[in-house]
Amino acid sequence: MVINEIFTSIQGETSFAGLPFVFVRLTGCNMRCGYCDTQYAYEEGIEMSISSIIDKVDSFGLKSVCVTGGEPLANSNTPMLIQELLNKNYTVLVETNGSYDVSILPNEAIKIMDLKCPDSGMSKMMHWENISYLTKKDEIKFVLSSRKDYEWARSMIVKHHLADVANVLMSAVFGIIQPSLIASWILEDRLNVRLQLQLHKYIWGHETRGV
Numbered sequence: 599m600v601i602n603e604i605f606t607s608i609q610g611e612t613s614f615a616g617l618p619f620v621f622v623r624l625t626g627c628n629m630r631c632g633y634c635d636t637q638y639a640y641e642e643g644i645e646m647s648i649s650s651i652i653d654k655v656d657s658f659g660l661k662s663v664c665v666t667g668g669e670p671l672a673n674s675n676t677p678m679l680i681q682e683l684l685n686k687n688y689t690v691l692v693e694t695n696g697s698y699d700v701s702i703l704p705n706e707a708i709k710i711m712d713l714k715c716p717d718s719g720m721s722k723m724m725h726w727e728n729i730s731y732l733t734k735k736d737e738i739k740f741v742l743s744s745r746k747d748y749e750w751a752r753s754m755i756v757k758h759h760l761a762d763v764a765n766v767l768m769s770a771v772f773g774i775i776q777p778s779l780i781a782s783w784i785l786e787d788r789l790n791v792r793l794q795l796q797l798h799k800y801i802w803g804h805e806t807r808g809v
């Protein structure tokens with residue numbers, strides 16, 4: 599598998615925000631979101647076997663692993679890597695952009711799935727059938743750049759009953775839209791979603807890599 603980086607950090611997003619995690623970032627992505635903050639993962643990386651990835655993860659002595667990218671499901675070996683991590687009793691989060699079939703993932707993996715908003719330029723790439731494979735332990739994430747994105751996300755939440763399917767997250771594109779604005783819209787609409795900040799960017803700054 600081509601791996602961009604393996605590192606420890608505080609989980610900055612999801613309901614697990616604030617907890618220490620090992621991050622395994624795979625190289626390669628089939629999307630090009632306008633706000634992408636991991637462009638360095640499009641091509642940079644080194645070949646590693648699954649066993650050497652597991653050895654590296656083990657060396658950190660943590661309990662939780664986030665498999666991310668790039669887009670981890672662009673690599674057909676990812677489900678096998680995740681199964682190996684689960685076999686070793688890690689809590690495993692998988693961050694996916696929502697364009698690949700998530701039903702190939704082991705059930706115990708916690709799926710953090712994007713629904714790409716219009717301003718990302720990637721909405722048309724969504725694999726909408728994925729919603730039927732999510733459960734209450736999984737999380738659906740909307741990354742918002744504008745009021746237009748918020749209204750689109752709100753309409754998708756209603757249309758697909760997303761609050762009954764999984765935990766729903768909303769986050770602001772860093773430096774583009776104020777989280778306080780999104781907070782006021784959520785409260786105004788009484789939306790049952792979790793507003794999340796990218797905690798790691800507040801701790802270490804938005805341009806720091808590998809933290």
Ligand code: SF4
Binds near residue numbers: 628630634635637695
């Ligand atoms: S899906 Fe993620 S990694 Fe891929 S372009 Fe979009 S933000 Fe970047």
